[in-house]
Amino acid sequence: MGVALPRKEMFDIPEGVIYLDGNSLGVLPIGAAERATEVIRDEWGGQLIKAWNTAGWMALPTEVGDRIAGLIGAPAGSVATGDTLSIKVYQALAAALKMRPNRRVILSDNGNFPSDLYMAEGLIKTIDKGYALRTPAPEDVLAEITEEVAVVMLTQVDYRTGRMHDMDAITRAAHAAGAVMIWDLAHSAGAVPVDISACNAEFAVGCTYKYLNGGPGAPAFIYARPDITLDLEPALSGWLGHAAPFAMEQAYRPAMSTERLRVGTPSIVQLSILQEALKVWEGVDMADLRAASIALSETFIHEVEARCPTLTLASPRDAARRGSQVSFAFEHGYPAMQALIARGVIGDFRAPNIMRFGFTPLYLDQAEIVRAAEVIEDVINNEVWRDPKYHARSRVT
Amino acid sequence: MGVALPRKEMFDIPEGVIYLDGNSLGVLPIGAAERATEVIRDEWGGQLIKAWNTAGWMALPTEVGDRIAGLIGAPAGSVATGDTLSIKVYQALAAALKMRPNRRVILSDNGNFPSDLYMAEGLIKTIDKGYALRTPAPEDVLAEITEEVAVVMLTQVDYRTGRMHDMDAITRAAHAAGAVMIWDLAHSAGAVPVDISACNAEFAVGCTYKYLNGGPGAPAFIYARPDITLDLEPALSGWLGHAAPFAMEQAYRPAMSTERLRVGTPSIVQLSILQEALKVWEGVDMADLRAASIALSETFIHEVEARCPTLTLASPRDAARRGSQVSFAFEHGYPAMQALIARGVIGDFRAPNIMRFGFTPLYLDQAEIVRAAEVIEDVINNEVWRDPKYHARSRVT
Numbered sequence: 001m002g003v004a005l006p007r008k009e010m011f012d013i014p015e016g017v018i019y020l021d022g023n024s025l026g027v028l029p030i031g032a033a034e035r036a037t038e039v040i041r042d043e044w045g046g047q048l049i050k051a052w053n054t055a056g057w058m059a060l061p062t063e064v065g066d067r068i069a070g071l072i073g074a075p076a077g078s079v080a081t082g083d084t085l086s087i088k089v090y091q092a093l094a095a096a097l098k099m100r101p102n103r104r105v106i107l108s109d110n111g112n113f114p115s116d117l118y119m120a121e122g123l124i125k126t127i128d129k130g131y132a133l134r135t136p137a138p139e140d141v142l143a144e145i146t147e148e149v150a151v152v153m154l155t156q157v158d159y160r161t162g163r164m165h166d167m168d169a170i171t172r173a174a175h176a177a178g179a180v181m182i183w184d185l186a187h188s189a190g191a192v193p194v195d196i197s198a199c200n201a202e203f204a205v206g207c208t209y210k211y212l213n214g215g216p217g218a219p220a221f222i223y224a225r226p227d228i229t230l231d232l233e234p235a236l237s238g239w240l241g242h243a244a245p246f247a248m249e250q251a252y253r254p255a256m257s258t259e260r261l262r263v264g265t266p267s268i269v270q271l272s273i274l275q276e277a278l279k280v281w282e283g284v285d286m287a288d289l290r291a292a293s294i295a296l297s298e299t300f301i302h303e304v305e306a307r308c309p310t311l312t313l314a315s316p317r318d319a320a321r322r323g324s325q326v327s328f329a330f331e332h333g334y335p336a337m338q339a340l341i342a343r344g345v346i347g348d349f350r351a352p353n354i355m356r357f358g359f360t361p362l363y364l365d366q367a368e369i370v371r372a373a374e375v376i377e378d379v380i381n382n383e384v385w386r387d388p389k390y391h392a393r394s395r396v397t
Numbered sequence: 398m399g400v401a402l403p404r405k406e407m408f409d410i411p412e413g414v415i416y417l418d419g420n421s422l423g424v425l426p427i428g429a430a431e432r433a434t435e436v437i438r439d440e441w442g443g444q445l446i447k448a449w450n451t452a453g454w455m456a457l458p459t460e461v462g463d464r465i466a467g468l469i470g471a472p473a474g475s476v477a478t479g480d481t482l483s484i485k486v487y488q489a490l491a492a493a494l495k496m497r498p499n500r501r502v503i504l505s506d507n508g509n510f511p512s513d514l515y516m517a518e519g520l521i522k523t524i525d526k527g528y529a530l531r532t533p534a535p536e537d538v539l540a541e542i543t544e545e546v547a548v549v550m551l552t553q554v555d556y557r558t559g560r561m562h563d564m565d566a567i568t569r570a571a572h573a574a575g576a577v578m579i580w581d582l583a584h585s586a587g588a589v590p591v592d593i594s595a596c597n598a599e600f601a602v603g604c605t606y607k608y609l610n611g612g613p614g615a616p617a618f619i620y621a622r623p624d625i626t627l628d629l630e631p632a633l634s635g636w637l638g639h640a641a642p643f644a645m646e647q648a649y650r651p652a653m654s655t656e657r658l659r660v661g662t663p664s665i666v667q668l669s670i671l672q673e674a675l676k677v678w679e680g681v682d683m684a685d686l687r688a689a690s691i692a693l694s695e696t697f698i699h700e701v702e703a704r705c706p707t708l709t710l711a712s713p714r715d716a717a718r719r720g721s722q723v724s725f726a727f728e729h730g731y732p733a734m735q736a737l738i739a740r741g742v743i744g745d746f747r748a749p750n751i752m753r754f755g756f757t758p759l760y761l762d763q764a765e766i767v768r769a770a771e772v773i774e775d776v777i778n779n780e781v782w783r784d785p786k787y788h789a790r791s792r793v794t
Contacts, residue, residue: 041425127525
């Protein structure tokens with residue numbers, strides 16, 4: 001049994017807001033702003049270049065990686081942090097393809113986050129040796145895992161619908177066919193229990209600004225299974241993945257650890273904020289978190305369906321097949337979401353018609369979910385969304 | 398004529414420190430910590446996901462890119478920001494190689510920053526089609542530019558010695574041989590006048606935590622010559638380089654602008670600090686800056702050579718062939734630098750024997766340079782560096 005949830009006192013959330021978008025950008029943890037000020041004023045300003053040693057900046061990426069490792073069932077030392085998730089996808093995929101030099105198929109699915117597919121496309125064009133990217137429907141992935149497949153690359157939790165792949169079953173099938181497995185945990189880390197070691201996948205990648213509350217542009221992470229690490233050939237072989245970065249050798253010699261998956265100079269301010277943000281996980285039992293997440297989302301589905309017959313559930317009804325989010329399809333989803341946001345119920349919209357709501361048991365309770373459903377009822381049933389002011393298109397939500 | 402230099406009042410520098418390492422990590426601009434707090438508390442904490450629109454986060458990478466463009470003689474809209482410099486090197490090189498599909502040689506030099514060479518190595522192994530990386534001595538580069546060469550990739554100012562390549566002459570030679578030119582401006586941007594448009598190189602890349610004072614881990618930048626932008630094939634084709642990132646299309650379709658060289662979610666906190674830091678350049682005339690930089694470094698060379706005959710100048714004596722740093726070779730350079738740092742004169746050490754001093758006319762004056770030379774005289778001539786406490790090896794300086 002872990003600490004009691006929610007732990008609202010550890011976050012700074014605006015009054016009157018019911019935040020159901022922690023699956024896109026997590027909220028501000030108490031202490032994050034203070035930590036940033038400390039890093040900027042005392043470490044950068046006060047210690048200048050010396051801070052790389054005196055303030056522990058050199059060790060920061062690994063320390064943060066170890067904290068993330070603890071949340072995804074990975075051993076200490078197996079997670080490298082830095083860059084963006086797209087870059088980490090590219091790294092994992094490039095390294096995985098090198099492990100299966102005689103195969104030419106990358107298998108993903110058409111529910112994967114577009115950037116993962118785009119990065120695969122870019123890598124395929126860069127290598128230019130006839131690789132193919134296959135993207136069947138998520139439910140057809142298992143059947144498509146053949147002995148042609150070099151790499152299976154999937155996002156566990158679908159960013160639009162919350163549909164969750166069975167990591168263990170798919171990884172087993174990939175391995176049975178001789179393929180390498182890469183899991184994108186963008187909507188999993190901090191959202192659902194993950195045991196990447198038990199799953200036995202070769203790689204996992206993820207971002208930290210969603211359920212891990214690292215802030216806008218927080219660095220990404222990459223996990224490599226310890227037994228393969230020392231054989232990995234880094235495509236993005238930057239100096240901070242070198243065995244001896246400050247020896248300034250002419251030739252690349254990869255670090256004899258997961259650090260070979262680091263690339264350039266780490267974003268110290270953002271990493272420090274993330275390090276602070278990860279403290280809220282101390283004492284949290286992921287099984288408790290999952291139970292609370294399911295309770296919140298079940299309440300939400302029940303309340304919204306009872307009130308709004310024009311909304312269609314776009315997520316799996318079975319909680320076991322769903323991540324920590326619930327989506328409803330609605331033709332006028334875009335203006336409806338703008339109207340909700342104007343009323344303090346913040347979710348987001350994903351084209352073409354998905355209204356997306358994320359559940360973060362660290363800072364949400366049941367009463368808020370019921371209240372959110374009431375606001376949704378008002379916006380949908382009273383057609384509040386018809387107001388022209390909710391139809392102006394912005395770029396993000 | 399621009400504003401008067403130095404502008405010390407715009408920076409927060411510790412009392413008693415003479416900072417000659419702005420070529421490694423620039424100092425803290427006044428306002429940077431406040432800006433970070435504002436972004437974290439008011440924008441992230443207060444506006445949450447909406448801040449991508451309401452706080453202008455979506456536009457931030459381009460706005461910052463435009464400010465950098467102004468410092469390197471590039472037109473607005475031609476500089477993309479984000480990632481690390483190593484990633485930007487990879488992007489430029491991968492795109493450049495695609496522009497010369499029938500050539501197989503990448504020409505750099507053995508004075509280039511190792512990470513640039515490492516990234517080229519990684520790309521060569523990833524493509525695996527017999528590309529060769531040649532690294533002659535810097536003075537032999539011009540002679541090595543042949544019609545075999547696909548890309549010439551050089552850092553203008555040598556990170557160890559400050560030796561400066563003639564960008565115009567080398568770019569002309571590269572183009573005459575049919576090669577694509579990439580300049581790494583890591584030690585140039587904010588240090589020496591750069592006119593990338595006049596130089597006519599296809600690409601430039603750089604970092605912003607040195608002379609641009611963006612803070613530890615500040616994002617990098619990449620310039621592409623406007624006439625080639627729409628033909629570039631991005632190897633790192635992330636969603637924020639897509640023509641319509643939020644349309645969530647399955648296939649990559651590059652933005653019809655320099656934004657195609659963006660990759661993943663931008664590091665908003667670090668970008669905001671950088672944006673604030675770039676304000677100190679308002680009104681600065683780069684010719685004035687260069688004149689002040691030369692005056693500081695000439696004083697430094699004169700004072701140090703007059704006092705310390707055991708130090709050997711490792712930088713070009715001709716100021717016109719030198720960037721904004723001066724290096725001395727000294728067998729005991731490592732402990733000597735530690736002793737200097739302990740006395741408040743902060744430079745850095747680069748293996749095997751280089752004591753490196755950077756000159757940043759924005760916040761250094763002549764009196765500090767003379768004072769620094771006095772401290773160096775004491776440390777070298779009185780063999781203060783023999784004290785065992787200065788011999789412990791740390792990872793960075």
